[in-house]
Amino acid sequence: MTNARIRIASTVPLLAALALSACDRPGQGAFVTINSSDGQTVAAVDGRSGEVKLALPGFSGAFKLPKMSLEADNFELNGVHLYPGSKIRNVDVGNDRGKEFVMTFDSPAAPDVVRDWFRQKMEEADFTLTDQNGVLVGTTAEEKPIRIDMRPAGRDGSTGTITLGG
Template identity: 45%
Template sequence: MMLVPLAALSIAACSGGDEDGTSITFNGETESGAAATISTDGNSGAMKIDLPGFKADIAMPKLKLDAGDFEMNGVNLYPGSTITSLNIADGGNEGEGSGGVTVRFAAPAAADVVRNWFGEQLQQAGFKLTAAGNALSGTTDEGKPFRMELSPNGAAASDGTITIGG
């Protein structure tokens, strides 16, 4: 289980300040199948740990992740993007490949511009993609399911969700 690396990431990337941070959730299972969760709140920075036999609420500075903090096969998020939430689901006892990652982000460009940029970058990285409207879907270079959905947020910005695996 990767609970310790997530806690280390939360501590290492703290930025504080008045702006919204990034919410991160890690959902997994212990070897016995019991649920295990660690999460950080992007608005307050609070970290919650819910493990079998151990629960904690920890006051932390806010964590803020941006385009350079997330990478898919060498491809970062669209330049200038900020990550609003990151959800990592461990496959637990269901085996390799049953978990997934969901990233929600805000991009400083129109949805079609972001989709076209990602399409080019990800295809060069070995992803097999199909475009439909403001969405891309297909598989990673490892054959895992991939989906990106974008929605306009004003004339020159967009909000996106990327789902890998699951």
């Protein structure tokens, strides 16, 4: 399996990268949507089923890729990966300066542990963050708004949402 990374310095065409990260893991996988500047979904990839849907000017269709799973090392934001052992659940890529990038992920540690880990790693990478009632809010090194919400999920686990831009 080839290992693809989601780098959030720009919204590059993710379909090619996601195709490279495809692997056959039953019951696991990330869901990715890519939107046009007017907010319409132009591409959607369901990593659990392998289905890809496109709605581009002059072309629309669907096809299947092998199932895929995106994990902690597949995501990088200014050198910061997800908490070790995390798995990406959903990615929604806005395709305009005013649109948000939103990613949901599951982590194998409690919300406060993951939040503290992010705060330390991101501050080392020149992010400016404050804890607002358990939610990390601030800016990236490029002064883009970022928000990290963590909530409990299962025993000793958590689900997080990273929102960039907007």
